[in-house]
Amino acid sequence: MGRAPCCDKANVKRGPWSPEEDSKLKAYIEQHGTGGNWITLPQKVGLKRCGKSCRLRWLNYLRPNIKHGEFTDEEDNIICTLYMSIGSRWSIIAAQLPGRTDNDIKNYWNTRLKKKLLLCNKQRKDHRPRTGYNHNKVDMMKEQEDFFATHQTTNNAYSWSPQQILFSTLIAPQNHDLAECSANSHNFQYSSTDQAYFSQDQLCQISSTNHLASMNPVNGATCNSSVMVSGGAYYPSNGVCNNGLQEYNNYISVGLDHDVLNSTSTGHSQQVDKSVLEMVNSSTISTTSQDQSTSWEELSPLVNYPPSVFETVSPYYVFEEPRYLGLLKQ
DNA sequence: AAAATCAGCAACCGCAGTGAA
DNA sequence: TTTCACTGCGGTTGCTGATTT
Structure with missing residues (x-):
């Protein structure tokens, strides 16, 4: 027997979030909190989204104090140092960088920081x-x-x-x-x-x-x-x-x-x-x-x-x- | 100007861990 | 002790805008 799906995939919306969905979710969580149950949250909010999708959207984009945009040199150093020490434990690395999400850091590492490091290395060589x-x-x-x-x-x-x-x-x-x-x-x-x-x-x-x-x-x-x-x-x-x-x-x-x-x-x-x-x-x-x-x-x-x-x-x-x-x- | 390719990133997927029943 | 719903995490996908050919 396979694992029960977390939601009815046929009846949930997927893909990018609209501003309306964002504001609905944000307003609800700010007023009521998550209630400790992401699976039932979309229903309460009135969204046709999977609970996991709501959680991700909140954690990576909507929650307060999220920092977007350029990483500082200090942040770069921390990411590099921790990556060399513990590998791709993005959530742990993110815990050292207030306002940054694990997803952000992961993307940043994969798309830019790794290349930046290689460039530095080339120059050093x-x-x-x-x-x-x-x-x-x-x-x-x-x-x-x-x-x-x-x-x-x-x-x-x-x-x-x-x-x-x-x-x-x-x-x-x-x-x-x-x-x-x-x-x-x-x-x-x-x-x-x-x-x-x-x-x-x-x-x-x-x-x-x-x-x-x-x-x-x-x-x-x-x-x-x-x-x-x-x-x-x-x-x-x-x-x-x-x-x-x-x-x-x-x-x-x-x-x-x-x-x-x-x-x-x-x-x-x-x-x-x-x-x-x-x-x-x-x-x-x-x-x-x-x-x-x-x-x-x-x-x-x-x-x-x-x-x-x-x-x-x-x-x-x-x-x-x-x-x-x-x-x-x- | 159009097509192809690249880069960045949001979102999804599936697995493992956890805790309640 | 076992089962199972749920959460959190890391890897991957795919969309979109920018750049190159």
């Missing part, structure tokens, strides 16, 4: 050589030194942006008992329970279960603020968690070893992970329903990696030997 798998070792050494010079702090803790940490969790192995990579003064471990522990600094514990990555302080670490409302994400910075969004631009850009990513896939439910794997496997990611695509080569430099992941016995070999990441069984 024009100005500096790309780091990556084939990057020469001297350049990589210099880049790492620059990064650590910028990020290492007095108590020997690095600053991590939330997406650096969360993304590293997303690419963590799911089926391995325990993968570990250690270097310098830092250890970085992944367990098969999809959690990552910072064993050296004992700052945070990450879990990305239930589609939502989150981090919680352990062993006396302090956290001042949460980056994501729903996820309760924290990250360490100088032993204290600050606002990671401000640090979004302080990233180290690295190329991807496709073997590493291919080795991390099975059974992973994270949407970011899924899209990454799609990109890796097909070399392209679909951006719209039309035949437009964005190559992984273009997007990969936009994804940030925690420096520790790339620290190994010899950090300069890490790009050539995925097993050093602890992501492949040896």
